[in-house]
Amino acid sequence: MNNFSYLKINELAEATAIHATQSGSQYIGGGTNLLDLWKYNLIHPTALIDLTRVKEGQNIRELEDGSVRIGAFVTNADTAYNPLIEQRYPLLSRAILAGASGQIRNMATNGGNLLQRTRCYYFYDPDLPCNKRNPGSGCPAIDGYNRMHAILGTSDECIAVYPSDMSVALAALGATVNVRGRDSIRSISLEDFHRLPGNTPHIENNLRPGEIITSLDLPAEGFRNNYSYLKIRDRNSYAFALVSVAIGLTLSEGVVTQARIALGGVAHKPWRKTDAEEFLKGKAPDEVNFKKAADILLEGARPFQYNAFKIELARRAIVRNGMMALDPSSQLPGAQPSA
Amino acid sequence: MLINLNVNGQDRTLEVLPWVSLLDALRDRLNLTGTKKGCDHGQCGACTILCDGKRILSCMTLAVMKDGSSVTTIEGVATDGKLHPIQAAFIEHDAFQCGYCTPGQICSAIGMLQEGKASTRDEVKELMSGNLCRCGANVGIIDAIMEVRENFNK
Numbered sequence: 001m002n003n004f005s006y007l008k009i010n011e012l013a014e015a016t017a018i019h020a021t022q023s024g025s026q027y028i029g030g031g032t033n034l035l036d037l038w039k040y041n042l043i044h045p046t047a048l049i050d051l052t053r054v055k056e057g058q059n060i061r062e063l064e065d066g067s068v069r070i071g072a073f074v075t076n077a078d079t080a081y082n083p084l085i086e087q088r089y090p091l092l093s094r095a096i097l098a099g100a101s102g103q104i105r106n107m108a109t110n111g112g113n114l115l116q117r118t119r120c121y122y123f124y125d126p127d128l129p130c131n132k133r134n135p136g137s138g139c140p141a142i143d144g145y146n147r148m149h150a151i152l153g154t155s156d157e158c159i160a161v162y163p164s165d166m167s168v169a170l171a172a173l174g175a176t177v178n179v180r181g182r183d184s185i186r187s188i189s190l191e192d193f194h195r196l197p198g199n200t201p202h203i204e205n206n207l208r209p210g211e212i213i214t215s216l217d218l219p220a221e222g223f224r225n226n227y228s229y230l231k232i233r234d235r236n237s238y239a240f241a242l243v244s245v246a247i248g249l250t251l252s253e254g255v256v257t258q259a260r261i262a263l264g265g266v267a268h269k270p271w272r273k274t275d276a277e278e279f280l281k282g283k284a285p286d287e288v289n290f291k292k293a294a295d296i297l298l299e300g301a302r303p304f305q306y307n308a309f310k311i312e313l314a315r316r317a318i319v320r321n322g323m324m325a326l327d328p329s330s331q332l333p334g335a336q337p338s339a
Numbered sequence: 340m341l342i343n344l345n346v347n348g349q350d351r352t353l354e355v356l357p358w359v360s361l362l363d364a365l366r367d368r369l370n371l372t373g374t375k376k377g378c379d380h381g382q383c384g385a386c387t388i389l390c391d392g393k394r395i396l397s398c399m400t401l402a403v404m405k406d407g408s409s410v411t412t413i414e415g416v417a418t419d420g421k422l423h424p425i426q427a428a429f430i431e432h433d434a435f436q437c438g439y440c441t442p443g444q445i446c447s448a449i450g451m452l453q454e455g456k457a458s459t460r461d462e463v464k465e466l467m468s469g470n471l472c473r474c475g476a477n478v479g480i481i482d483a484i485m486e487v488r489e490n491f492n493k
Contacts, residue, residue, distance in 0.1 A: 006340065006357035006403045028404075035360075035399050036380055048357070050404060077393075081456065101469020102451055103384060106393045107400065237468035333465035 001039060008050040012212060015049050016182040019210045022047050027212060029073065029109030032100070033116040041126050042133060052109065057214045060084055066220035069178075072111030072213040076166065077102070079110055089218055090328065091227035091248055095169035098231045098335035101238055111213035114167060114177065114193065117204065118160040118268075119240060120149065131157045132201040139201075147306040148240065151314070153267040154302060158201030162194060162268050163240045165335075169229060171262040171270035172246040174219050181211040190216075194269035204268075223248025223260065226285075227328055230321035231264075231335035232313060241265035243314045244335070245321040249285060256280045256289075261297060261322075266314055273297050290322035291315065342406040346371070347415025355402045362386045362397035365412060373413035373442045377471070384470035387443040387450070388412050394450025413442035416449065424490070425449055428483035436474035444470045448484050452491045460485055 009015050019025050024046030028034050037043045057071035060082050068088060070079060079085055080096040100108065117123070122140045123130050129137035141149050141159050149159040167190070175190040194205050207213075226249040233239040244264035250257045259280040263271040276297035283289045294315045301311045320337055324330060332338045344351050346369060355364055362379075365371045365388070374397060377385030381399035388397045389411040416423045425448050428434070435441040447470045457463045463484050472480065 001358070004357055006401065008404075008406075031401065031404065032381060032396075032399050035401070039380060048401075052404075077454075081454075101384065102454070102466050103387055103394050103396045103447065103469050104381065104399075106450075107395050237465050333462050334468075 001041060002044045002046075004045050005047045006050065007047065008053055010053055010055060012051075012054050012056055012180055012214065015051060015054065015212060016180070016210050018047075018049055020182055025049055027051050029112035030075065030104075030107035031112075032104050032108045033112060037117065040124060042124065051111075051212065057111070063217070068218045068220075068222075070110055070216045070218065072215055073109050075106055076100070076108045076110065076113055077105040080105065088224055089169075089173065089222040091223055091229060091246055092166070092169045092173060092218070094227075094229040094331065094335060095165045095244075095246055097333075098229055098244070099165035110166070110216060113164055114170075114213060114216075115205065116164055119163055120160040123160060132160060132197075132204075135200075135202050142304065145306055146304040148242070149304060149307055150267045151301045151303060151307060151310045152263075152271050152298070153196040153269070155197045155199065155201070157199055158197035158268070159304060160197065160201065160268060161240075161265055162204075162270070163265070164270075165229070165231065165241065165244060165264060167194070168244055168246045168262045168264035168270045170216065170218075171272050172248050172260040173222065174260070176217040177213055178215045178217060179207060179211045180214050181208055184208075184211075187217070190270075191272065197268050201268075221250070221258070223250065223258075225328075226251055226325045228321050228324035228331060229335045230317055230324060230337060232317055232337070236336055237334045243310055243317050245314075245317045246270075247318075247321050247325045249280075249322075249325050251285060254284060255282055256285050257282075259293070261293060261318060263297065263314060263318075266301075266310060271297070273299075285322060285326060287319050287323065290319040293322075294318035340403050340406075342403055344402075344405060344407075345409040347411055353402065357401065357403050359402050360398050361388075361390075361400040361402045361405055361410075364402035365397060365410070371412050371414050374446075375439055375442060377440065377443070382471075383440070383443075384447060385440050385443040387447040387470065389446055389450050392450075392453060394447050394454075411446070413446060416445060423449065424487045425452075425483065428487050429480070432479045432483040432486065433476065434479035434483045435476050440470060440472045440474075440476075444472065444480055448480075448487075452484070452488060457488065463488065
């Protein structure tokens with residue numbers, strides 16, 4: 001663990017300026033991932049720039065076009081329990097509540113949630129090779145104990161999984177990430193925010209150096225009537241997903257008019273394919289059709305020695321969650337299987 | 340860095356280095372050793388305290404991050420020598436064996452009840468899952484919380 005200086009700032013412009021001039025400085029929100037990585041000697045920030053009291057990004061509000069903007073510095077708990085989110089985007093609320101613990105959700109910020117890093121135990125051991133931590137050193141997970149690792153979008157350099165539950169729901173909802181840099185303000189679709197490992201597993205997202213996430217925009221359609229988040233894990237609570245599924249549906253006269261399916265626990269980013277969603281349009285929301293959609297979404301899935309079970313588990317979880325989405329009132333705490 | 344904390348109703352001023360956790364500041368600098376260091380990595384919940392009314396993990400927070408905040412530790416949960424209803428219920432329902440997770444469990448339970456989101460036993464279990472108990476007193480812990488929940492005033 002290295003020493004660092006600490007600064008709490010009120011203006012984003014100040015934050016980006018300091019970040020640009022102080023080499024090795026990092027932004028901190030709730031600190032629930034960053035301080036853990038630092039304690040394990042995986043990161044060595046020279047300075048922490050605390051963004052939690054900046055004037056922007058501290059609330060959740062509806063925009064003129066009916067979309068909703070969620071501040072990046074609002075805590076996960078405040079977001080999940082916000083009345084606007086509970087009513088209009090219950091899928092997001094459920095997904096957030098399926099992750100971490102009550103205490104961690106009280107501390108963690110929305111921006112920080114998006115930026116959290118893999119919990120791959122090889123990544124977490126600084127004495128072992130890891131292409132993410134140390135480019136070119138190798139990936140011990142590929143031929144190692146890879147039960148928690150990815151089955152989709154992997155590369156020869158990295159098979160890590162991205163663990164955020166919130167992001168799986170954001171992917172299904174088609175969120176946009178608003179960011180601010182020293183000289184720029186821009187938006188990135190959530191789909192394009194996180195990267196697959198390819199041959200650059202050390203670069204996890206498409207932020208430019210110094211950029212800060214300020215808010216997330218959710219399109220007006222929140223799938224409030226038919227939605228479900230299902231998280232399959234080794235325990236009923238307080239564990240990362242083996243596989244998770246976020247589904248949102250709009251139905252009319254017994255058939256699907258719009259569908260969204262996103263998977264967690266299976267790749268370096270939330271996994272979503274519009275082909276699988278297009279397939280469901282005009283079809284009855286039943287097990288046969290959810291299974292066909294699952295087959296499309298899981299195309300190209302590649303098993304490793306200890307995680308082959310994830311492919312069939314994901315297929316069944318998609319079907320199960322599709323059926324759960326037909327009756328959201330049947331959902332259990334912790335995104336457990338129900339209905 | 341100089342920071343101000345209101346701890347259990349008392350204003351305290353501390354000189355701390357930036358990387359000192361709130362947990363270490365409470366235990367080592369203020370001698371409030373009721374809050375425990377179980378894992379020091381945000382996984383066990385033994386370090387749970389109430390900060391500005393919310394339950395948080397003090398091991399995953401830097402003291403400097405909470406400059407200006409009010410903190411309640413297990414030492415501050417009873418009032419005027421009278422046990423908090425959660426504390427009394429923990430005794431009544433055999434909710435601890437070794438007692439190590441207990442301060443964190445109690446602070447977490449108080450914070451959880453103040454959040455007001457747990458109605459059923461299953462919801463209480465889910466919302467308390469961030470506090471681990473290796474002695475297996477979990478059933479008693481949930482029983483204690485369920486009893487207090489019936490009568491809780493925010």
